[in-house]
Amino acid sequence: MALYSEKVMDHFTNPRNVGKIDDADGIGEVGNAKCGDIMKIYLKIKDDVIVDVKFNTFGCGSAIASSSMATEMIKGQPLSKALELTNKAVAEALDGLPAHKMHCSVLAEEAIRAAIKDYYDKHGIAYDKAQFPDPHDEEEEHAVKDDD
Amino acid sequence: MKKIIYVDNAATTAMSDRAVEAMSRYFKEVYGNPSSLHTVGQTAKEALDEARASIAKCLNCEPREIYFTSGGSEADNQGIRSAALQGAKKGKKHIISTAFEHHAVLHTLKKLESEGFEVTYLDVHSDGLVTAEQVKAAIRPDTALVTVMYANNEVGTIQPIAEIGKVCREAGVTFHTDAVQAVGHIPVDVKADNIDMLSLSGHKFHGPKGVGALYCRRGLPLLTFIEGGAQERGKRAGTENLAGVAGMAAALGEACENLGKNALYLTRLREKLIDGLLKIPHSRLNGDRSKRLPGNVNMCFEGIEGESLLLLLDAKGICASSGSACTSGSLDPSHVLLALGLPHEVAHGSLRLSLCETNTEEDIDYIISEVPKVVEYLRNMSPVWEELQKGIRKHLI
Numbered sequence: 157m158a159l160y161s162e163k164v165m166d167h168f169t170n171p172r173n174v175g176k177i178d179d180a181d182g183i184g185e186v187g188n189a190k191c192g193d194i195m196k197i198y199l200k201i202k203d204d205v206i207v208d209v210k211f212n213t214f215g216c217g218s219a220i221a222s223s224s225m226a227t228e229m230i231k232g233q234p235l236s237k238a239l240e241l242t243n244k245a246v247a248e249a250l251d252g253l254p255a256h257k258m259h260c261s262v263l264a265e266e267a268i269r270a271a272i273k274d275y276y277d278k279h280g281i282a283y284d285k286a287q288f289p290d291p292h293d294e295e296e297e298h299a300v301k302d303d304d
Numbered sequence: 305m306k307k308i309i310y311v312d313n314a315a316t317t318a319m320s321d322r323a324v325e326a327m328s329r330y331f332k333e334v335y336g337n338p339s340s341l342h343t344v345g346q347t348a349k350e351a352l353d354e355a356r357a358s359i360a361k362c363l364n365c366e367p368r369e370i371y372f373t374s375g376g377s378e379a380d381n382q383g384i385r386s387a388a389l390q391g392a393k394k395g396k397k398h399i400i401s402t403a404f405e406h407h408a409v410l411h412t413l414k415k416l417e418s419e420g421f422e423v424t425y426l427d428v429h430s431d432g433l434v435t436a437e438q439v440k441a442a443i444r445p446d447t448a449l450v451t452v453m454y455a456n457n458e459v460g461t462i463q464p465i466a467e468i469g470k471v472c473r474e475a476g477v478t479f480h481t482d483a484v485q486a487v488g489h490i491p492v493d494v495k496a497d498n499i500d501m502l503s504l505s506g507h508k509f510h511g512p513k514g515v516g517a518l519y520c521r522r523g524l525p526l527l528t529f530i531e532g533g534a535q536e537r538g539k540r541a542g543t544e545n546l547a548g549v550a551g552m553a554a555a556l557g558e559a560c561e562n563l564g565k566n567a568l569y570l571t572r573l574r575e576k577l578i579d580g581l582l583k584i585p586h587s588r589l590n591g592d593r594s595k596r597l598p599g600n601v602n603m604c605f606e607g608i609e610g611e612s613l614l615l616l617l618d619a620k621g622i623c624a625s626s627g628s629a630c631t632s633g634s635l636d637p638s639h640v641l642l643a644l645g646l647p648h649e650v651a652h653g654s655l656r657l658s659l660c661e662t663n664t665e666e667d668i669d670y671i672i673s674e675v676p677k678v679v680e681y682l683r684n685m686s687p688v689w690e691e692l693q694k695g696i697r698k699h700l701i
Binding site: 219220 | 508
């Protein structure tokens with residue numbers, strides 16, 4: 157079996173919603189370059205609905221595919237719905253991710269939350285802080301490399 | 305079917321026709337057990353002896369100094385453990401190695417550390433090279449073993465093995481080298497290089513997988529890992545993998561015959577490839593440019609991640625490898641690139657292209673035309689690249 161599902165490869169090789177929104181209403185960035193993945197999500201919001209979303213990602217195939225899938229899943233959705241998006245749902249929509257790549261879907265979930273929080277903050281909209289817990293630590297066990 | 309350009313020969317190679325041909329005899333024709341006394345068995349034994357002699361000739365050692373194993377990893381384990389335990393018997397529990405050895409060596413050393421050995425890991429500097437002086441300075445009265453790889457598997461740098469061997473011989477310290485990436489590609493002479501133990505692997509020079517050898521200088525004791533028979537002078541039990549051994553011997557013979565010619569050809573392709581890829585802005589070559597394996601190119605491209613680069617190149621028919629964390633399945637990028645002092649964020653964007661004689665000038669042209677496009681595509685969607693462009697983040701290369 158290949159490392160990635162066909163869905164992952166599709167979203168990786170033909171990513172949806174790549175780019176930036178210059179006048180974005182909310183921007184969320186998570187991850188760090190040292191760990192090898194950064195996701196940045198731009199939201200355009202109108203009447204509490206995500207009317208447009210774009211992403212920029214530095215990362216592996218599954219990070220790019222997770223960004224693509226997650227943005228597709230929230231586009232046109234009300235914020236309340238977008239906040240319900242879980243990393244598991246993103247991974248499932250991609251027909252699964254390898255165990256050591258699940259953190260990529262976590263980043264996608266966190267990037268969306270961060271972007272929504274940024275929108276709330278910038279526009280002085282009150283929100284329940286409990287909805288925005290600190291991002292997860294990426295300390296899960298990873299498989300060991302087979303090298304040459 | 306689209307054309308595949310395979311440039312991952314440091315991972316494994318396709319078998320040569322001569323090696324496949326050599327193996328084919330040993331399935332139905334010469335199928336005997338070399339330990340059997342009858343004709344069928346003895347014919348097999350003769351073939352085994354021939355293969356051993358042929359490999360010994362390529363390394364400039366005696367046939368009895370060659371022990372067949374399941375591959376390079378087993379040879380590394382057996383050689384290093386044998387020397388360590390021999391040292392421990394005399395109260396010597398210090399080992400010298402480098403920070404960028406293959407995991408077959410590093411993990412064995414880690415295990416020995418947990419068993420009470422002390423290991424000095426020499427710095428490999430930004431060029432990926434250790435010096436004999438470093439080894440000399442690190443040798444102590446209780447040093448049991450020096451193990452330094454002949455050529456690095458990721459960045460291809462060739463270590464000054466003959467000089468290190470001389471230093472070890474003078475100090476009376478056993479010297480092992482993991483020569484898995486070197487044998488069959490550059491001249492290796494265990495006598496001239498003062499090597500006591502050497503590991504090699506068949507599939508790195510167009511031989512079969514699952515077979516390798518440990519050279520162990522006559523007189524040096526070897527531990528037996530696998531008990532159960534008198535094969536390999538009692539040091540490695542199990543009915544010999546005769547087809548594998550014969551395939552490996554044929555491949556090595558062929559590689560050694562053509563070594564000079566191949567090296568010249570590959571060095572030319574390599575230099576062209578390096579020049580072509582260095583035109584990409586904010587890229588760098590990892591490892592010394594001249595003291596490297598003829599077919600090794602290892603580059604970093606800032607602002608992108610290696611796994612996505614590999615997958616997109618694969619979609620274009622280019623099969624390569626990377627030292628990024630995502631391809632390693634760990635959070636850290638390659639220990640080799642980190643040992644060269646590269647920052648994590650740069651090491652994530654690495655690409656290794658390891659060539660072989662069947663690669664052509666056209667292959668190189670294609671790679672040089674495609675890699676920049678993929679790098680640019682990934683940079684255009686990379687928030688890291690955006691920050692580098694805007695000056696928010698400082699360029700590291």
